[in-house]
Amino acid sequence: MARKENRITHERTKGIPMNSHRPEAIAAIAQGMRSSVSRRRLLQAAGIGGAAMLATACGTSSGDSTEASAAEDMSDTEMLVNWSNWPSYLDTDEETGTYPTLEEFKSATGIDVTYTEDVNDNNEFFAKVRTQLEQGRDIGRDIVVLTDWMAALWIQNGYAQKLDKASIPNSVNLIPRLSAVEFDINRDYTLPWQSGFAGLGYNVPALKSATGKDALVSLDELFDPALKGRITVLSEMRDTMGCILAWLGYNPSDFTDAEFEEAIAALTQQVDNGQIRQVTGNDYIGALDSGDVIAVIGWSGDVIALGEDFGFSLPESGGTLWTDNMLIPSLAQHKKNAEKVMNYYYEPEVAAEVAAWVNYLCPVEGAQAAMENIDPELATSEWIFPSTEILDSAYVFMELSAEQNEAYERLFQKATGN
Amino acid sequence: MVAVLPSTGSTSGVVGQRKSRTGYFLLLPGMTWLAIFFAIPFVTLFLTSLQAPVAGQSGQYVPAFQISNYSDALVEYWPQFLRSFVYAGIATGLALLIAYPLAYFIAFKAGRWRALMLVLVIAPSFASFLLRTYAWKTILADEGFITSFFNYLHLLPDDRILNTGIAVIAGLTYNFLPFMILPLYAALEKIDPRLLEASNDLYASAFTTFRKVTWPLSLPGVVAGTLLTFIPATGDYINSELLGSTQDRMIGNVIQTNFIEFRDYPTASALSFVLMASILVLVFTYIRRAGTEDLV
Numbered sequence: 001m002a003r004k005e006n007r008i009t010h011e012r013t014k015g016i017p018m019n020s021h022r023p024e025a026i027a028a029i030a031q032g033m034r035s036s037v038s039r040r041r042l043l044q045a046a047g048i049g050g051a052a053m054l055a056t057a058c059g060t061s062s063g064d065s066t067e068a069s070a071a072e073d074m075s076d077t078e079m080l081v082n083w084s085n086w087p088s089y090l091d092t093d094e095e096t097g098t099y100p101t102l103e104e105f106k107s108a109t110g111i112d113v114t115y116t117e118d119v120n121d122n123n124e125f126f127a128k129v130r131t132q133l134e135q136g137r138d139i140g141r142d143i144v145v146l147t148d149w150m151a152a153l154w155i156q157n158g159y160a161q162k163l164d165k166a167s168i169p170n171s172v173n174l175i176p177r178l179s180a181v182e183f184d185i186n187r188d189y190t191l192p193w194q195s196g197f198a199g200l201g202y203n204v205p206a207l208k209s210a211t212g213k214d215a216l217v218s219l220d221e222l223f224d225p226a227l228k229g230r231i232t233v234l235s236e237m238r239d240t241m242g243c244i245l246a247w248l249g250y251n252p253s254d255f256t257d258a259e260f261e262e263a264i265a266a267l268t269q270q271v272d273n274g275q276i277r278q279v280t281g282n283d284y285i286g287a288l289d290s291g292d293v294i295a296v297i298g299w300s301g302d303v304i305a306l307g308e309d310f311g312f313s314l315p316e317s318g319g320t321l322w323t324d325n326m327l328i329p330s331l332a333q334h335k336k337n338a339e340k341v342m343n344y345y346y347e348p349e350v351a352a353e354v355a356a357w358v359n360y361l362c363p364v365e366g367a368q369a370a371m372e373n374i375d376p377e378l379a380t381s382e383w384i385f386p387s388t389e390i391l392d393s394a395y396v397f398m399e400l401s402a403e404q405n406e407a408y409e410r411l412f413q414k415a416t417g418n
Numbered sequence: 419m420v421a422v423l424p425s426t427g428s429t430s431g432v433v434g435q436r437k438s439r440t441g442y443f444l445l446l447p448g449m450t451w452l453a454i455f456f457a458i459p460f461v462t463l464f465l466t467s468l469q470a471p472v473a474g475q476s477g478q479y480v481p482a483f484q485i486s487n488y489s490d491a492l493v494e495y496w497p498q499f500l501r502s503f504v505y506a507g508i509a510t511g512l513a514l515l516i517a518y519p520l521a522y523f524i525a526f527k528a529g530r531w532r533a534l535m536l537v538l539v540i541a542p543s544f545a546s547f548l549l550r551t552y553a554w555k556t557i558l559a560d561e562g563f564i565t566s567f568f569n570y571l572h573l574l575p576d577d578r579i580l581n582t583g584i585a586v587i588a589g590l591t592y593n594f595l596p597f598m599i600l601p602l603y604a605a606l607e608k609i610d611p612r613l614l615e616a617s618n619d620l621y622a623s624a625f626t627t628f629r630k631v632t633w634p635l636s637l638p639g640v641v642a643g644t645l646l647t648f649i650p651a652t653g654d655y656i657n658s659e660l661l662g663s664t665q666d667r668m669i670g671n672v673i674q675t676n677f678i679e680f681r682d683y684p685t686a687s688a689l690s691f692v693l694m695a696s697i698l699v700l701v702f703t704y705i706r707r708a709g710t711e712d713l714v
Contacts, residue, residue, distance in 0.1 A: 123678050130477075229576055230560075271664050277581050278663050292560045292580060402475070409679055417664030418675040 075336035079111045082334070083143040083341065084125075086324065087117040089194065091357035101353050105344050111337050116141075121281075122150040129329075133159045138331040142338040145193045149238065151325040152183030152399060160189045161328045167339040170346030173365045177391050178323060182399040190325035191342050194360035197383065197394050198239035199319035201303030201312050202295040203288055206230075210294055218316045219247040222295055223270055229277050230294040232284045233267075237412040238397040239320050240267070240279070243297050246318035252395040260408060268415045279416040300383045301359050312383070314393050321394035323363070355384050467687035477681035487688040495672050495689060499696070502669040505583065505658075506651035509590035513598040513647050514640065516591070521602035521639070522632075525609075539599050551589055551660050558585050558661070581663040589657035597646040605639025606632070641708050649697055669693055 074080075090099050102113055119125045125146070129139040133154075146154065154160045165171055171191060178192050200216045207213055211226045222231055233240045241263055242252040248266060250259045270276045277293060278284075285302050287293035288310065296303075303312040328338050344350055348366030355362035356374045362384055371379035382390055400408060470482035492499070524535045542550060558564060558580040565579050579585050609632060617627040655670025662668075669689060676686035 121678075123681075127678060127681070229578060229581075274576065276664065283660070286555070290556070290559055290561075292555075292578075402477075406680060413675050413679060417667040418672055418679075 072333075073335050074333045078334060079109075079337065080334050081111055081113045081143065081337045081341050082141045082332075083113055083115050083338075084118050084141045085115065085143075085145045085193070086119045089117070089145070089324075089358055090115065091354050101345075101350050104350075105341065109340060109344075111340060113341060119145060122147050126150060126153070133157070133330070136331065138333060139329050141329055142332040142334040143326050143341060144329055145324050145326050147322055147324050148181065148183065148396070149400065149405065151190050151327055153402070154327060154329070155184060155189050156402075159330050161330055161332065161335060162188050163191070163328065163342070164335075164339055167336060168343040168346065170343045173346045173348060173351075175363055175365050177388075178363050181323070181396065184325075190327045191346070192323045192363035193326050193345075194354075194358060195321060195323040195363055196360050197300040197312075197314060197319050197321055198234060198236070198243060198297060199300065199312060199314040199394075200295060201284075201288060201298035201310065203291055203293070204309050204311050206291045206294040207311075215311050215313060216295055216315075217313055219243060222297070222315075223275055225275070227294055228273075228275050230292070231276055231296060232278045232280050232287065232293050233276055233297040234284075234299070235279045235281050235416070237409055238322070239299075240297055241408070241412060242320035242395055242397045243315060243318075246395060247315065249317070252318070252320065253398050255398060257407075261411070264411045264415050267412075271415060271417070300361075304383060305359070314390065319394050321361075321391065321396055323396075359384060361386060463687045463690060466683050467691050469684045471684070479684055484684065487684045488692065491685050491688045492692060495669065498667050498669050498672045499692070501666070502652045502693075503696075503700075505587050505590060505666075505668060506648050506654075509587050509594065509651050510598075510644050510648040512587070512591045513595050514644060517595060517598040517602050517643065518636075518640075521599050521606055524599075524603055525606035526611075536603070539596050543596060547593060548656065551593065551656055554585070554589050554592065554661055555580060558588070580661065581666075583662065583666050585661040586657050586666045586668075589661045590651045590654060593654075593657065594647040594651050597650075598643040601642035601646060602636065602639040605636045605642075609635045637708060641705060644704075645701060649701070652697060653693060 091101055092098070093100055099115060102115060105111070106113060125144075129141075132139045151160070163171075168191070171187070174187065174191065178195065179187060181187070181190075184190050200219075200222060202216045204214065207216065210230065211221070211224055213221065216222060233243075241260065244263045244266055245252040245255055245259065248259070248263055250263070267276075271279075278287070280287075282302070284293060284296045284298055285306065288296055288298070288303070289306055298312075300312050303310050326342055328335055332338065345354065346364055348364055348370040351362055351364035351367040352370035352374055355367055356371065356378055359378075359381075360383075362368070362371075368379055368385040371385070378384060465481065466479070467487055468481075468483050468485070469479035469487075470484045472478040472480055520539075524532055524539075528535050556562070560578050560580060565574070568574050568579065569577055574582075574584075576582055579588075613631055613635070614627055617631050622630065652668075653670050655668055655674055658666050658668045658671055673686050673689045673693075676682045676689065
C-alpha cells in the first residue's frame with residue numbers, strides 16, 4: 001500500500017471476491033486499519049512532492065561516518081539500532097506516537113532503537129543512499145526494509161550483510177511460502193517484514209451500476225468496455241505486468257522477453273483505447289473511494305481498508321505476491337543489535353501485534369494462533385493469514401537482472417506515457 | 419568622470435574609487451550564491467548530460483562526450499516536449515485572459531478594496547501547491563457539478579475532465595495565475611491616470627484608449643507575467659501527474675522518470691538542458707517580438 005512497489009506472485013486461481021464472502025471480517029479489518037490508512041495516505045500525498053523527491057535523489061551523502069572500516073560491530077559498546085522502514089508499517093500508539101512493541105523491546109533489552117519512516121519508495125530511497133553504498137561508506141542505518149527486487153539489487157551489489165542465524169533463532173518461524181526466494185535462496189541476507197497482494201480492487205456500488213456485477217474476478221471483466229475510462233492500474237511495473245502476464249496465460253515467475261513484450265502490447269492497447277484512465281502509485285485509493293474510478297489493479301490492504309463498499313480479489317488468472325524484507329546494510333555498525341530486533345519481531349506474539357495494526361500478510365508462523373488473543377476476527381482474515389490456496393494463486397514476479405529490469409521498466413514507462 | 423576632472427582634487431577620486439569597490443562588494447553575496455547554486459550545478463548537469471553508461475552496470479556512468487544522449491532523448495521524448503510547450507502556452511494564454519481584466523480592475527477600479535483583493539490573489543499560495551492541486555481532483559471529479567454541467571451540454575469528448583489534457587491545462591492555469599496577475603497589476607498601477615484622461619479629452623473611445631495607451635504601457639507587465647507563467651508551467655510535472663492521464667505526460671514527468679526510475683542521469687540531464695535551451699530561445703524570440711528588449 002502505501003508503498004510499494006513490487007510484488008510477486010504466482011499461479012492461477014479462481015477469483016476470490018472478498019467482499020461477498022465475509023463482510024463482517026472486512027468491516028473489522030477496515031475498522032482496525034482506518035486510522036493507519038488515513039495517515040498513510042497523507043504521507044503518500046506528501047511523498048509526491050516531486051521537488052522533494054528530486055532533491056533527495058540529487059542529494060548525496062548525509063552519512064554520519066566516513067570511516068570505510070566501520071564494519072566493525074559496535075553493538076557491545078553502543079546499545080543502538082538505526083532502523084529505516086516504510087511509513088505506517090509498525091504498530092503505533094496514535095496518542096503518544098510511540099511504537100508499543102518497539103518500546104517493549106527497548107525496555108527488555110536496553111537497546112535504543114531509532115526508528116525512522118524514511119522509505120517512501122524503493123528507487124527514491126536507493127537514490128538517497130546510493131553514493132555512500134558505492135563508496136563503501138556506512139549509510140547510518142542498521143536495518144532497512146526493501147521490496148524483493150530492490151533487496152535483490154542490494155544483495156547482488158554487496159550492499160547487504162549476511163545474517164547470523166544463530167543470533168536469530170526465531171527465524172525458523174518464517175512461513176514456508178516465503179522461506180526460499182530466488183534472490184536469497186536460504187534467506188541468508190533477508191527476513192520478510194510484511195507481504196501483500198496485488199489484484200483487483202473495486203467500488204461495489206459503482207461496479208454494480210456500471211456492469212450489473214457484484215464482484216470482479218478477472219482481467220477480462222476489468223477491461224470490459226462498460227468500465228472504459230474508469231479503471232486504473234499500478235505504476236509498479238511488477239504488479240501491473242504480473243497480473244497482465246498471468247491473464248495472457250504466461251507465468252509471471254518465469255517468462256520470456258517476447259511474452260513480456262506481448263503483455264506490454266496488451267497494456268498499451270488498453271491505454272490507447274482509453275480503457276485505462278491513469279497509471280498511479282497510491283493515488284488510486286482516493287479515486288476509487290470517490291467513485292471516479294470503479295475498478296483497479298491495486299494492493300490488497302489499501303482496498304480492504306476502504307471499507308464494506310469495496311471488494312478485493314485475486315484475478316482467476318492470478319495476482320502477485322510481494323514482500324518487503326529487512327536487511328542489514330554493509331558497514332552497518334550495530335549488526336548484532338539489529339539481529340536482536342529481527343529475532344524479537346519473529347516471536348509470534350509480537351508479529352501478531354504488528355499484523356493486527358498493519359493488516360498485511362504476516363510472515364511469521366504461529367502469529368495466527370497468537371492473533372486469537374488479540375482479535376479473533378483478524379485471525380481468520382484471508383489476507384493476513386492466507387490459505388495455501390490463496391498463496392498459490394499469487395505469483396512472485398520473476399527475478400530480473402539489472403539489464404532486464406531496466407529494459408522492462410523502460411517498456412513499461414513508455415507504454416504508460418513516460 | 420573622476421578621471422576627466424583631475425582638478426577637483428584627490429579627495430573625490432578616493433571617494434569615487436571607494437564607491438565602485440563597494441558596488442562590487444555588494445555583489446559578492448549574490449555572485450557567490452549564483453556560483454554555488456547555479457553555475458556549479460549547471461556545469462555538473464552539462465557534464466552529466468554527456469556521460470556514457472558503463473556496460474553491464476545499470477546506473478553507472480563515466481565521463482564522456484556522448485552527444486547522442488541529446489539526439490536519443492529528443493527522438494524518444496519529442497511528443498512530451500511538444501505537449502509541454504502546447505499545454506504551457508495554452509495555460510499562459512488563458513491566464514493572461516483571466517488575469518488582465520482582474521489586474522485592471524484592481525489597479526483602476528478597486529478603490530479601497532485594492533489591498534484586500536491583492537491579498538486574496540496571493541492567499542491561495544499560503545496553502546501547499548500540492549494540496550491545492552489535489553483539491554482540483556475533487557473539483558473536477560466525474561460526478562462533480564462542473565463535469566456534470568459540461569456533460570449535460572455534451573461538450574466533453576471523454577465524458578470527463580479529470581485525467582484529461584483539459585484538467586492539466588486548467589491546473590496549470592490556476593496554479594500560475596498569481597504570477598500573471600501580480601506583474602500585470604504592478605504595470606497597470608504605474609500608469610498615470612492623467613494619460614487616460616488626456617486620451618479621453620482627445621475624443622478617443624474607451625477602446626482606442628485601451629489599445630493606444632493602456633495596453634502599450636502595460637506591456638512590460640504582460641511580458642513579465644507570461645514569462646513567469648510559461649517558464650515554470652513548461653517544466654511542471656505535478657499537474658500532469660495528478661490531473662492528467664498517461665496521454666498527458668509532460669517533459670517534467672519524463673525527466674523525473676529517467677532520474678528516479680531508470681537512474682538514467684545522462685538522459686535526464688540532456689532533457690533538462692534541451693528544455694532550458696528551448697525555453698531560452700522561445701523567450702528571446704518572444705521578447706524581441708514584444709519589442710521590450712529593455713526588459714532583459
